[in-house]
Amino acid sequence: MTFEGVTCFHLGRFGLLNIVYSLRLLTPTDKDFARVTAELNQGERLSARRGANVACLYSTLGAELAVEFDSLKIGTNG
Secondary structure (H helix, E strand, O other), rough: OOEOOOEEEEEEOOOOOOOEEEEEEEOOOOOHHHHHHHHHHHHEEEEOOOOOOEEEEOOOOEEEEEEEEOOOOOOOOO
């Protein structure tokens, strides 16, 4: 999976024992959208512009990756 055109990201509560159970593309109507965009506002801003999409990766022990980006590419190696 490749996030293309990443403009901002935030990685919080990361630990080695986390197991990823969900990656969700968020819209302004999602219950987590405001919280995730607030985390992005404290994250690493890579560009002055805003990405077209916001995604959040959820895991078992609370680690989250919030990403603001333009497009998502899913493929296989090889």
